[in-house]
Amino acid sequence: MAVDTAAAGASETKDPLTLHSLTRHDTNHVPPDLSVGEIHLPTSVSPAMIQLIKDKNREWEGVKIKGTPLTLLNLPVDLTYTNDVIALAMTHSALYKLALPNIYSRFDIVWPDVNSQTQGSKCVDALSYGLATLCLPSRFAETTQRSRAVGRGRPNISHRLANNDYAKYIRKFSIGDGPPEWTSEYLITKESGKMLGTLVAVAVSKMVNLETFVWDMPTGVLSDVFMALSSHEDDQGQAKLEKVWIxxxxxxxxSSSSSASSPTTVLPTLNPPPPILPSIPGALPQPKSYAxxxxxxxxxxxxxxxxxxxxxxxxxxxxxxxxxxxxxxxxxxxxxxxxxxxxxxxxxxxxxxxxxxxxxxxxxxxxxxxxxxxxxxxxxxxxxxxxxxxxxxxxxxxxxxxxxxxxxxxxxxxxxxxxxxxxxxxxxxxxxxxxxxxxxxxxxxxxxxxxxxxxxxxxxxxxxxxxxxAVCSRAIDWSGMTSLTILNCQHHEALWKVLRHQFQPTPPALGSPKGTSTRYHLSLKRISTDVVSPALLGFLKETIAPNTMETIFLQDRQRTIKPSVTLEQVFKSAVKRQRHSLKRLLIDSSDKETTSISMGNNGRWRHWAVKNEFLSYITSGRMTSLRELGMVIDCNDWHTLLQQLPQMANLRSLYIPQMVGRDSRSSPTPRELALQVPDIISLRREIRLTYVGLWHKCFEITEVKRDDRSQDDNDHVVSTNNGGNSEGDDMTDEEEDEDEDDEVEAFMDAENETTEEISSDDQSEADSFMEETANNSLPRLGLREILYYDENVEIFRARHGKL
Structure with a gap:
C-alpha cells in the first residue's frame, strides 16, 4: 500500500509499499543560515533536482532585479507534483517550512492493485509506518534522532524533527479499500486491526484542522476513532470537521469470516421474512450491557x-x-x-x-x-x-x-x-x-x-x-435538493409518483403576460438510479424543467428479460429534454449478475444499445455541454463514433461497457480499438478526449515530447502528423509487425533513391531542412493503460451501480 501525503490535485503514480513522507528524507545536512537569494544544493539531492534548478536559471535571471538578491517572492511557482514540493523543501529551511503545510494537507492510504509485485520481505508497512510518523511525540522523536546521530559520530543534530507537528496540517484523512485478502488482516476482531485503530485514533486526535475523515475499508472502526474525532470540538460545540465517510x-x-486465508463468505440470497406481529404490551426488550x-x-x-x-x-x-x-x-x-x-x-x-x-x-x-x-x-x-x-x-x-x-x-x-x-x-x-x-x-x-x-x-x-x-414526503425538504441517487431500493416507483404529484409545475395564470414560462418547483441537477420505470420517466418529463439537469445515470439492472421501458422512451423523456445542459450521460441495461468481463452475446444489455438515429443524435453536436458519456453501441458503429468525435470536441471521458455483435475470439481487443482514438485526435487537435474505457480496460491519452525516451513498453505513441491505419484493425500482432517491416523497407529504399538523385549543390539545403524538422518539438500522443479513474471521473465511478 502507499501513503500519499500529497496536496489536493496531485496525481502521480505511487509505488506500492512506499512512504511518501518528508520525514523519510535526511534534512539534517541543510545549513540553517543560508539566505534565500543564495541557495546551495546539498550533495544528497538527486541529479534530476540539480538539473531542474539549473534549467530555472534563465527564468530566475529574467525576474532578478539588478543589484539586489533574489527574494522568495521572485521564485517561479510551477510546482504541480508532490515530489517537486518535497525537492524544493529540501533546499532550504525556509522553503521547508513553507512547503510543509502543502505536503501534509492530505494523508491518503491507497492500496495497490492486487496484481502488483511486492519489493521483498523487508518492505515497510506504509499503513503502520506512516501513522507512526504522525503519532510520535516530540520528545520521543528528539531522543531517537539524538541517539542515532551519536552512533554515527554526529552529536550535533537538527531539532527540526523534534517538533513533530505534521498532524496539525492534515485537512483530509482517508483510508481506501483494497483486495479482501489484504484488508481482512486489519479487521477490528484481530490484533493488527486493533493496533491500526489505536494508531488512527492517536493520529486523529492531533489533527486539529481535520475537515474530512474517510474510512472506506470494510474492517470496522473502533469507538476510539470516533472519540478522537469528537475531541476537536470546542466549548461552543464548534469543530472544523465537516465530512465523515464510514x-x-x-x-x-x-470467526471463519475473519480468516485471512479463506475468502470472504457470501451469504445466499434469502426471501424477505414475513411480517411479524407487534409485541405483546408489557413484553418489551430488556436493556443489555455494553459487553x-x-x-x-x-x-x-x-x-x-x-x-x-x-x-x-x-x-x-x-x-x-x-x-x-x-x-x-x-x-x-x-x-x-x-x-x-x-x-x-x-x-x-x-x-x-x-x-x-x-x-x-x-x-x-x-x-x-x-x-x-x-x-x-x-x-x-x-x-x-x-x-x-x-x-x-x-x-x-x-x-x-x-x-x-x-x-x-x-x-x-x-x-x-x-x-x-x-x-x-x-x-x-x-x-x-x-x-x-x-x-x-x-x-x-x-x-x-x-x-x-x-x-x-x-x-x-x-x-x-x-x-x-411517509418519511420521504414529510421529513425531507425536496425544494433545494440538487443530487438524488436511488440504488436497489424497494418502493422506488411510489417515490417517483409522490414526487410527481407533490411538485407538479405551475402553469402561467390566466391573464399573465405573453411569454410567461411554466414554474417548476424542483432544482435537481443530478439523478442516478439502477431501476428505470415508466414512473421515473414520467417524473423526469413532467417535474424537471428542460435543460436544467447536468447528470443522468440510468442503469436498469433488474432481473427481468428486458427493461420495462424502451430506449426511445428514455431519449424522449430524459435525454432530449436536457440536451443543452447535460454534462454526464450513462445509459446501460445490464442486469445485476452481469459483469463487464463475462458479458455474452445474448445479454440483457443489448436492449439499450445506442445505434441508428439515437447514436446520430448524441454525436451530432447538439449536446454541446457533454463531458462524460457511457453507452452500449453496435460494433459496426465504432468507426462512426470515431468519425463524429470532432462534433463532440468537449467530451473528456468515454465509456463503452459492451458492443453488440462483438466476438471475443475474432473481434479486436479493447487495446486495439483504443489505439485508433489517438489517430483521430492527432488529425483533429480540438478534440479533448482524455479517458477511454472499453469493457474492463481503461486507457489515458497523453501528450509526449519528442525527446522523451522513457516511454513504457506498453505505451503507444502516435505522431501528430500520422493519420492512422483504418484498414488494419483486425490484424494480429505478427501481421502488424510484418506490415510495419515492409513499410520501413520500402521507405528506406525510396530514401536511398532520392538521396542519389540529389545533387551536391542541393545537399546543404536538404540537410538544413532535415535538421530543422528534427528539432521540431511538436508533441506526440501516447496511449497508456491505467486503472479506471473512479475518483475524479463520475461516469467511471457510477458504472459499479453502488455507493
Missing part, C-alpha cells in the same frame, strides 16, 4: 455537527440509532446524506423494513445509548423512520380528512398535499408490511412536543434502503 464491516460474531453488544459504542452520537455524512453497509440497528442523534445535532447544517444497508441486513433483519402500526415508534427518546432501547426492532418507517426519529414524527393526524378518501372519490383539483397523502396511504396498503390497520398515523406525543422538522438536503443517496413514502 463503510462498516460484518458485525456478526463469526453484550456486538457493535462499537459510542460512534456517531459523539461527533460534532456535520455538513456531510456517509454510512454504508449498515447491518446493525444500533448504528441507525447513533446516526439519529448526529442527524438531530446536524439538522440545521446537514447538506449531504448517503446511507447504504448491507445485503445481509436486508435479507435477515426485520429492522431494515418499514413497519406501520399504532404501537410502533421510530426511536426510543429515553434511551441513553442503543443498548437501553426498550422498543422493538420493528420500527415505524423502517430505516428512514429511525434516521429522522429525533427531528420529525411521522405518526400524526393528517390535517384534512380528504387525504384519506379513495381514488375514485378524489377531486381532480385537490391540492398537491392531499394527492400526496392519498398516494402514501395507497402505498402502505398495497406494498409495505403492516402490523395494524385503520389507524396508521395517530397523534402519539403525549409527553413531549411533536417534532415537525425537515432535512434540508442538497445531496441524498440511498442504497438497499426500503423506502418509507
Amino acid at each position: 463503510r462498516w464491516h460484518n458485525s456478526s460474531t463469526t 453484550q453488544s456486538c457493535a462499537e459504542y459510542p460512534t456517531f452520537s459523539v461527533l460534532p455537527p456535520l455538513k456531510s455524512l456517509t454510512v454504508l453497509d449498515i447491518d446493525d440497528l444500533s448504528y441507525l440509532d447513533e446516526m439519529s442523534v448526529l442527524i438531530e445535532r446536524s439538522a440545521s447544517q446537514l447538506r449531504e446524506l448517503q446511507v447504504g444497508m448491507s445485503k445481509r441486513a436486508c435479507d435477515l433483519h426485520d429492522f431494515a423494513r418499514p413497519w406501520y402500526g399504532a404501537n410502533l415508534q421510530q426511536v426510543d427518546h429515553e434511551a441513553k445509548w442503543p443498548g437501553e432501547s426498550r422498543i422493538p426492532t420493528t420500527r415505524l418507517g423502517g430505516v428512514l423512520g429511525v434516521l429522522v426519529g429525533r427531528i420529525h414524527d411521522i405518526r400524526r393526524t393528517p390535517k384534512s380528512k380528504s387525504c384519506q378518501i379513495s381514488t375514485h372519490e378524489q377531486n381532480a383539483d385537490a391540492p398537491n398535499d392531499e394527492k400526496t397523502m392519498e398516494l402514501v396511504n395507497e402505498t402502505n396498503e398495497a406494498s409495505q408490511p403492516r402490523v395494524a390497520v385503520d389507524d396508521d398515523f395517530p397523534t402519539s406525543c403525549p409527553d413531549r412536543k411533536c417534532l415537525e422538522g425537515k432535512l434540508k438536503l442538497e445531496t441524498l443517496a440511498l442504497e438497499r434502503v426500503t423506502l418509507s413514502i
Whole structure:
C-alpha cells in the first residue's frame, strides 16, 4: 500500500509499499543560515533536482532585479507534483517550512492493485509506518534522532524533527479499500486491526484542522476513532470537521469470516421474512450491557455537527440509532446524506423494513445509548423512520380528512398535499408490511412536543434502503435538493409518483403576460438510479424543467428479460429534454449478475444499445455541454463514433461497457480499438478526449515530447502528423509487425533513391531542412493503460451501480 501525503490535485503514480513522507528524507545536512537569494544544493539531492534548478536559471535571471538578491517572492511557482514540493523543501529551511503545510494537507492510504509485485520481505508497512510518523511525540522523536546521530559520530543534530507537528496540517484523512485478502488482516476482531485503530485514533486526535475523515475499508472502526474525532470540538460545540465517510464491516460474531486465508463468505440470497406481529404490551426488550453488544459504542452520537455524512453497509440497528442523534445535532447544517444497508441486513433483519402500526415508534427518546432501547426492532418507517426519529414524527393526524378518501372519490383539483397523502396511504396498503390497520398515523406525543422538522438536503443517496413514502414526503425538504441517487431500493416507483404529484409545475395564470414560462418547483441537477420505470420517466418529463439537469445515470439492472421501458422512451423523456445542459450521460441495461468481463452475446444489455438515429443524435453536436458519456453501441458503429468525435470536441471521458455483435475470439481487443482514438485526435487537435474505457480496460491519452525516451513498453505513441491505419484493425500482432517491416523497407529504399538523385549543390539545403524538422518539438500522443479513474471521473465511478 502507499501513503500519499500529497496536496489536493496531485496525481502521480505511487509505488506500492512506499512512504511518501518528508520525514523519510535526511534534512539534517541543510545549513540553517543560508539566505534565500543564495541557495546551495546539498550533495544528497538527486541529479534530476540539480538539473531542474539549473534549467530555472534563465527564468530566475529574467525576474532578478539588478543589484539586489533574489527574494522568495521572485521564485517561479510551477510546482504541480508532490515530489517537486518535497525537492524544493529540501533546499532550504525556509522553503521547508513553507512547503510543509502543502505536503501534509492530505494523508491518503491507497492500496495497490492486487496484481502488483511486492519489493521483498523487508518492505515497510506504509499503513503502520506512516501513522507512526504522525503519532510520535516530540520528545520521543528528539531522543531517537539524538541517539542515532551519536552512533554515527554526529552529536550535533537538527531539532527540526523534534517538533513533530505534521498532524496539525492534515485537512483530509482517508483510508481506501483494497483486495479482501489484504484488508481482512486489519479487521477490528484481530490484533493488527486493533493496533491500526489505536494508531488512527492517536493520529486523529492531533489533527486539529481535520475537515474530512474517510474510512472506506470494510474492517470496522473502533469507538476510539470516533472519540478522537469528537475531541476537536470546542466549548461552543464548534469543530472544523465537516465530512465523515464510514463503510462498516460484518458485525456478526463469526470467526471463519475473519480468516485471512479463506475468502470472504457470501451469504445466499434469502426471501424477505414475513411480517411479524407487534409485541405483546408489557413484553418489551430488556436493556443489555455494553459487553453484550456486538457493535462499537459510542460512534456517531459523539461527533460534532456535520455538513456531510456517509454510512454504508449498515447491518446493525444500533448504528441507525447513533446516526439519529448526529442527524438531530446536524439538522440545521446537514447538506449531504448517503446511507447504504448491507445485503445481509436486508435479507435477515426485520429492522431494515418499514413497519406501520399504532404501537410502533421510530426511536426510543429515553434511551441513553442503543443498548437501553426498550422498543422493538420493528420500527415505524423502517430505516428512514429511525434516521429522522429525533427531528420529525411521522405518526400524526393528517390535517384534512380528504387525504384519506379513495381514488375514485378524489377531486381532480385537490391540492398537491392531499394527492400526496392519498398516494402514501395507497402505498402502505398495497406494498409495505403492516402490523395494524385503520389507524396508521395517530397523534402519539403525549409527553413531549411533536417534532415537525425537515432535512434540508442538497445531496441524498440511498442504497438497499426500503423506502418509507411517509418519511420521504414529510421529513425531507425536496425544494433545494440538487443530487438524488436511488440504488436497489424497494418502493422506488411510489417515490417517483409522490414526487410527481407533490411538485407538479405551475402553469402561467390566466391573464399573465405573453411569454410567461411554466414554474417548476424542483432544482435537481443530478439523478442516478439502477431501476428505470415508466414512473421515473414520467417524473423526469413532467417535474424537471428542460435543460436544467447536468447528470443522468440510468442503469436498469433488474432481473427481468428486458427493461420495462424502451430506449426511445428514455431519449424522449430524459435525454432530449436536457440536451443543452447535460454534462454526464450513462445509459446501460445490464442486469445485476452481469459483469463487464463475462458479458455474452445474448445479454440483457443489448436492449439499450445506442445505434441508428439515437447514436446520430448524441454525436451530432447538439449536446454541446457533454463531458462524460457511457453507452452500449453496435460494433459496426465504432468507426462512426470515431468519425463524429470532432462534433463532440468537449467530451473528456468515454465509456463503452459492451458492443453488440462483438466476438471475443475474432473481434479486436479493447487495446486495439483504443489505439485508433489517438489517430483521430492527432488529425483533429480540438478534440479533448482524455479517458477511454472499453469493457474492463481503461486507457489515458497523453501528450509526449519528442525527446522523451522513457516511454513504457506498453505505451503507444502516435505522431501528430500520422493519420492512422483504418484498414488494419483486425490484424494480429505478427501481421502488424510484418506490415510495419515492409513499410520501413520500402521507405528506406525510396530514401536511398532520392538521396542519389540529389545533387551536391542541393545537399546543404536538404540537410538544413532535415535538421530543422528534427528539432521540431511538436508533441506526440501516447496511449497508456491505467486503472479506471473512479475518483475524479463520475461516469467511471457510477458504472459499479453502488455507493
